[in-house]
Amino acid sequence: MLRSTLLAASRSGAVRGLVERTPLTRPVVKRFISGDDTAAAVATTGEVLADGRYVTLDHLGEDTRDAEQASGTVEAYEVLLRRLAEVGYADRAEVSVKLSAVGQFLPKDGEKIALENARRICVAADAAGTTVTLDMEDHTTTDSTLDILRELRVDFPRVGAVLQAYLKRTEQDCRDLAHAGSRVRLCKGAYKEPAAVAFQDKTEVDRSYVRCLKVLMAGAGYPMVASHDPRLIAIAHDLAAHRAPDTYEYQMLFGIRPEEQRRLAAEGNRMRVYVPYGDEWYGYFMRRLAERPANVAFFLRALITR
Numbered sequence: 140m141l142r143s144t145l146l147a148a149s150r151s152g153a154v155r156g157l158v159e160r161t162p163l164t165r166p167v168v169k170r171f172i173s174g175d176d177t178a179a180a181v182a183t184t185g186e187v188l189a190d191g192r193y194v195t196l197d198h199l200g201e202d203t204r205d206a207e208q209a210s211g212t213v214e215a216y217e218v219l220l221r222r223l224a225e226v227g228y229a230d231r232a233e234v235s236v237k238l239s240a241v242g243q244f245l246p247k248d249g250e251k252i253a254l255e256n257a258r259r260i261c262v263a264a265d266a267a268g269t270t271v272t273l274d275m276e277d278h279t280t281t282d283s284t285l286d287i288l289r290e291l292r293v294d295f296p297r298v299g300a301v302l303q304a305y306l307k308r309t310e311q312d313c314r315d316l317a318h319a320g321s322r323v324r325l326c327k328g329a330y331k332e333p334a335a336v337a338f339q340d341k342t343e344v345d346r347s348y349v350r351c352l353k354v355l356m357a358g359a360g361y362p363m364v365a366s367h368d369p370r371l372i373a374i375a376h377d378l379a380a381h382r383a384p385d386t387y388e389y390q391m392l393f394g395i396r397p398e399e400q401r402r403l404a405a406e407g408n409r410m411r412v413y414v415p416y417g418d419e420w421y422g423y424f425m426r427r428l429a430e431r432p433a434n435v436a437f438f439l440r441a442l443i444t445r
């Protein structure tokens with residue numbers, strides 16, 4: 140119930156105004172978001188890399204309805220990627236891109252524009268010596284995102300994508316993508332989805348995650364286990380027993396279970412942290428609150444006690 144309300148609020152302009160205008164929100168947002176600009180993102184990247192973890196950077200923004208804004212997002216990624224190369228981080232830091240931030244929802248030729256914009260980011264990533272992973276948004280975008288992935292991989296075979304275990308289609312998508320050279324980031328899924336397309340029950344989502352993980356770990360691709368769930372991490376560890384350590388990785392979000400991130404890295408696992416930055420933090424922040432009721436209490440407590 141609370142999850143649904145928060146996810147509905149994540150797409151409400153009125154609530155967005157309220158949350159963003161509250162000056163006391165900022166310190167709480169900082170737990171999940173690196174900072175507003177490239178300098179903050181690069182500084183956080185340096186801190187994360189220092190203890191042996193890897194990074195993927197997300198320039199925050201989504202649901203763009205403006206072509207200029209979409210192009211601005213591409214430029215932000217280009218600047219970031221040049222900077223990552225300059226400071227020598229590009230071998231351990233890649234970028235994550237939401238296609239809706241680069242034009243997928245534009246009323247005219249959205250998909251074509253998103254493909255061209257994503258291609259520009261891939262060119263910049265390639266020049267920097269790193270790669271791109273396409274985030275996955277709500278289920279109405281899955282086919283379009285996977286089509287764009289296929290197009291990009293023709294020229295940039297290291298481009299990866301996210302699949303969401305809560306979608307009923309995902310086990311088949313995993314089979315389709317479990318081939319050599321294919322990078323798949325498997326997560327549970329963070330959007331409010333209808334029962335027709337998505338499992339609603341937490342246990343069913345977890346079971347689907349395990350089925351998908353089995354397909355990916357048995358395949359020839361590069362599975363990226365994106366979860367903070369201790370049970371799923373233990374299962375991934377067992378399923379990966381036959382694999383070399385550099386043929387898969389664990390991934391978690393910035394600010395969530397950092398000690399576990401460090402533990403996994405210290406044990407010799409490849410552990411990547413998803414680091415979001417930028418001032419368009421609202422949708423991302425609300426999804427983090429929705430994932431864990433305790434975060435709402437944390438948020439409210441911070442508002443009250445400051």
Ligand code: FAD
Binds near residue numbers: 276326329369413
């Ligand atoms: P859960 O059962 O939600 O959590 C397990 C445990 O992890 C909790 O008990 C708690 O201890 C901790 N935890 C989880 N979430 C939080 C939180 N917000 N705050 C504090 N503690 C928490 N979703 C998409 O739909 N599309 C994407 O492209 C996408 N990309 C992602 C990339 C990465 C690298 C990661 C890690 C997640 C991504 N997600 C994405 C989000 C994902 O779908 C889940 O919503 C999120 O990871 C929570 O699920 P969980 O597997 O951690 O399990």
